Amino acid sequence: MSLGNPFRSPTSKKRPRISKVGDQIFLTLLLLAVAGIIALTVGLVGALVFGSRMALQTLGLSILWTRTWDPPNNTWGILPFVVGTLVTSALALLIAVPLGLGAAIFLTEHAPAWLRAPVGQVIELLAAIPSIIFGFWGLIVLVPLMRSSVDPLLVRYLGWTGLFGGVIVGQDYLTASLVLAVMAIPTVTAISRDSIATVPRAQKEAALSIGATDWEVTRRAVVPYARSGIIAGAVLGLGRALGETMAVLLTIGNSPYLPTSFFSQGETIAAAIANYFTETDSGPLEIPVLLEAGLILLLITLAINVGARLVLARFQQGGGAAAE
Amino acid sequence: MSSTSGSATTPPASNDTIVRSKGKSRTGLYAVIAVVVVIVIILGAGYAAGWFKSSSSSGSSKGCTLPATATLDGAGSTLVAPLMIAWSLAYTASTVDYSAVGSGTGITDITSKTVDFGASDAPLNPAQRAAIPSPGVLTIPESAGAAVPIYNLPGVAGHVNLNGQILAEIYMQTITKWNDPQIAAINSGVTLPSQTIIPVHRSDGSGTTFVWSSFLSAANATWKNTLGHATTINWPSGELAEKGNSGVTTTVQETPYSIGYVDINYALTNGVAYGAVQNPTGNYIVANVTNIESAIKDSNPVFPAATGDWYNFSVLNAPGAHDYPIATFTYVFVYSDLGKAYSGYSQSKAENLVDFLSWIVGPTGQSYAAPLYYIPLSSSAVTFDTTAINSIVYNGATLPVCVPT
Numbered sequence: 233m234s235l236g237n238p239f240r241s242p243t244s245k246k247r248p249r250i251s252k253v254g255d256q257i258f259l260t261l262l263l264l265a266v267a268g269i270i271a272l273t274v275g276l277v278g279a280l281v282f283g284s285r286m287a288l289q290t291l292g293l294s295i296l297w298t299r300t301w302d303p304p305n306n307t308w309g310i311l312p313f314v315v316g317t318l319v320t321s322a323l324a325l326l327i328a329v330p331l332g333l334g335a336a337i338f339l340t341e342h343a344p345a346w347l348r349a350p351v352g353q354v355i356e357l358l359a360a361i362p363s364i365i366f367g368f369w370g371l372i373v374l375v376p377l378m379r380s381s382v383d384p385l386l387v388r389y390l391g392w393t394g395l396f397g398g399v400i401v402g403q404d405y406l407t408a409s410l411v412l413a414v415m416a417i418p419t420v421t422a423i424s425r426d427s428i429a430t431v432p433r434a435q436k437e438a439a440l441s442i443g444a445t446d447w448e449v450t451r452r453a454v455v456p457y458a459r460s461g462i463i464a465g466a467v468l469g470l471g472r473a474l475g476e477t478m479a480v481l482l483t484i485g486n487s488p489y490l491p492t493s494f495f496s497q498g499e500t501i502a503a504a505i506a507n508y509f510t511e512t513d514s515g516p517l518e519i520p521v522l523l524e525a526g527l528i529l530l531l532i533t534l535a536i537n538v539g540a541r542l543v544l545a546r547f548q549q550g551g552g553a554a555a556e
Numbered sequence: 557m558s559s560t561s562g563s564a565t566t567p568p569a570s571n572d573t574i575v576r577s578k579g580k581s582r583t584g585l586y587a588v589i590a591v592v593v594v595i596v597i598i599l600g601a602g603y604a605a606g607w608f609k610s611s612s613s614s615g616s617s618k619g620c621t622l623p624a625t626a627t628l629d630g631a632g633s634t635l636v637a638p639l640m641i642a643w644s645l646a647y648t649a650s651t652v653d654y655s656a657v658g659s660g661t662g663i664t665d666i667t668s669k670t671v672d673f674g675a676s677d678a679p680l681n682p683a684q685r686a687a688i689p690s691p692g693v694l695t696i697p698e699s700a701g702a703a704v705p706i707y708n709l710p711g712v713a714g715h716v717n718l719n720g721q722i723l724a725e726i727y728m729q730t731i732t733k734w735n736d737p738q739i740a741a742i743n744s745g746v747t748l749p750s751q752t753i754i755p756v757h758r759s760d761g762s763g764t765t766f767v768w769s770s771f772l773s774a775a776n777a778t779w780k781n782t783l784g785h786a787t788t789i790n791w792p793s794g795e796l797a798e799k800g801n802s803g804v805t806t807t808v809q810e811t812p813y814s815i816g817y818v819d820i821n822y823a824l825t826n827g828v829a830y831g832a833v834q835n836p837t838g839n840y841i842v843a844n845v846t847n848i849e850s851a852i853k854d855s856n857p858v859f860p861a862a863t864g865d866w867y868n869f870s871v872l873n874a875p876g877a878h879d880y881p882i883a884t885f886t887y888v889f890v891y892s893d894l895g896k897a898y899s900g901y902s903q904s905k906a907e908n909l910v911d912f913l914s915w916i917v918g919p920t921g922q923s924y925a926a927p928l929y930y931i932p933l934s935s936s937a938v939t940f941d942t943t944a945i946n947s948i949v950y951n952g953a954t955l956p957v958c959v960p961t
Contacts, residue, residue, distance in 0.1 A: 302790045376810055399752045403796055486759040486797035507759040510661035513788045
């Protein structure tokens with residue numbers, strides 16, 4: 233097949249016909265992929281709405297502020313689950329972000345070159361561990377450790393806050409939050425590390441040149457520049473914590489009540505759905521209510537993501553990596 | 557922009573390099589794709605040739621050959637799960653897949669026809685029975701066990717005496733300490749710790765919960781009026797909830813001063829301490845296969861019709877002096893007309909299912925019960941079950957007894 237004079241300029245207008253069809257096919261496939269993903273998302277949300285229509289019609293959003301979950305007596309309150317989800321995720325993030333950010337700063341700023349790759353790989357390995365393994369580890373290792381060693385210390389030194397009351401059982405809000413934190417740390421670390429690595433040397437050198445210490449350079453020149461990436465990493469870690477099911481189910485005690493202390497047993501929306509989804513004992517309203525709870529979890533996650541994007545937009549003028 | 561063929565004409569030197577390197581990378585890609593395709597073809601041919609099927613040796617209960625092998629799916633009770641798994645390994649004429657997802661899920665699954673048989677320690681309540689689509693299911697008791705109160709009391713040896721009243725109050729959180737006067741009163745000579753009791757119950761819909769709550773309802777009027785008996789109970793706060801008999805066992809083993817309820821086989825297999833429960837004659841009975849079996853016998857159980865309502869059928873609180881009071885049958889639910897119940901269900905698969913059910917209630921199947929701490933069926937129960945299983949039809953026609961070879 234002749235392709236014409238190979239010495240012709242590349243910007244010649246005459247092109248072989250075949251490449252146009254190839255482009256069209258390529259574009260069509262891309263569009264199909266995008267349309268497929270959108271259709272999947274819409275379909276998922278639609279299925280949730282359709283499945284929960286009975287609950288939406290009879291109970292509406294009242295399940296959100298009803299405090300009691302009592303299916304045998306037709307009382308459908310998911311407030312304990314919502315509180316469980318939000319508190320465990322917030323606590324997990326409170327632990328994961330400082331630790332993850334600290335690890336990221338260490339890896340990019342202070343670690344010797346030979347240490348960076350192995351430590352980075354170990355942290356990424358943590359992200360690859362299946363969540364059920366975390367749950368099992370939490371149940372077998374962390375729960376007894378907390379019960380016998382950590383919780384009594386917390387009661388002794390922090391009991392005056394009133395947040396560490398109740399019987400120490402091991403399976404409680406605190407342990408579940410710790411497991412979630414361990415699961416969120418690799419995400420936070422990886423994204424923060426990438427974000428910090430893009431801070432230009434000029435920033436750091438400028439700070440150093442006016443006499444800043446290492447810590448001040450990090451605090452005032454590096455982290456603010458990488459702020460948007462760090463927040464993005466935190467939001468991703470939060471997203472993982474919000475939807476985590478098995479790891480929480482095994483470590484939180486599965487008690488559908490509002491908490492009174494860090495040692496209270498509780499339940500999250502995801503754990504509640506896993507526990508109660510196949511119930512037929514409490515009538516036809518149970519599954520629609522659980523699907524509505526799933527819809528609410530979806531909305532919470534969406535709200536947090538949107539909120540994070542707004543926060544990111546405000547910080548955008550500080551520059552930094554456009555981490556998604 | 558590039559030429560698409562390895563052109564023999566001489567393009568400029570720089571393009572030459574680009575073309576060549578592009579050709580190289582594509583060859584690697586093609587090689588990988590070719591290898592993957594070849595593997596897929598080989599696996600597909602192997603699957604079609606039956607490489608992945610386990611030997612379809614015939615081995616059925618009636619000493620005859622079934623027309624084909626099949627995969628039978630069952631789901632439900634964790635109480636009977638160890639026995640079901642032993643059966644599924646020993647029975648070779650078909651592949652039996654059993655998912656121990658809890659009695660509540662077993663009932664849901666058989667109602668939605670996603671399994672061939674459902675297993676549950678709780679009989680169908682009226683609402684569940686009404687929800688079963690036509691042609692309806694048969695309730696077939698295939699084994700029996702008992703719920704025992706397991707606990708974790710460091711430093712306390714032997715079996716702590718307990719009764720229904722105390723157990724109800726423990727789970728209602730009106731008795732909170734192990735050395736409560738009510739418990740101490742029936743355990744003279746035992747030093748009970750002054751620790752808080754941590755009750756553990758089931759988070760999933762559970763037949764064991766049904767049996768346990770039925771026993772507590774009979775023992776305590778407040779329980780009966782407030783919490784009742786069902787596969788799901790509105791437990792008070794301050795308790796742990798776990799999935800499955802195994803979840804409760806693991807948590808009690810790990811949590812000092814906790815108490816839970818599981819089938820006897822989980823307690824014995826895992827070496828977990830369990831209490832002696834007071835029976836109606838006043839004796840404190842430590843459960844074992846013998847006194848559970850005698851409890852079932854002394855209850856003189858009159859089975860309802862296999863198609864009937866089993867909700868009030870119970871072998872709790874048997875009258876004998878040495879009977880264990882929390883015995884229970886465990887049931888299999890199977891549709892009475894397999895052709896009408898499922899769409900596209902083959903007759904040969906129906907024969908396989910009926911053969912499996914006949915095998916598990918027959919002498920070979922029941923021989924697996926006692927070593928695993930389950931109660932073998934009495935001869936009258938076997939007769940009842942055999943009649944019920946033989947009544948399973950396929951599109952109205954009785955299933956042929958397989959012809960001995």
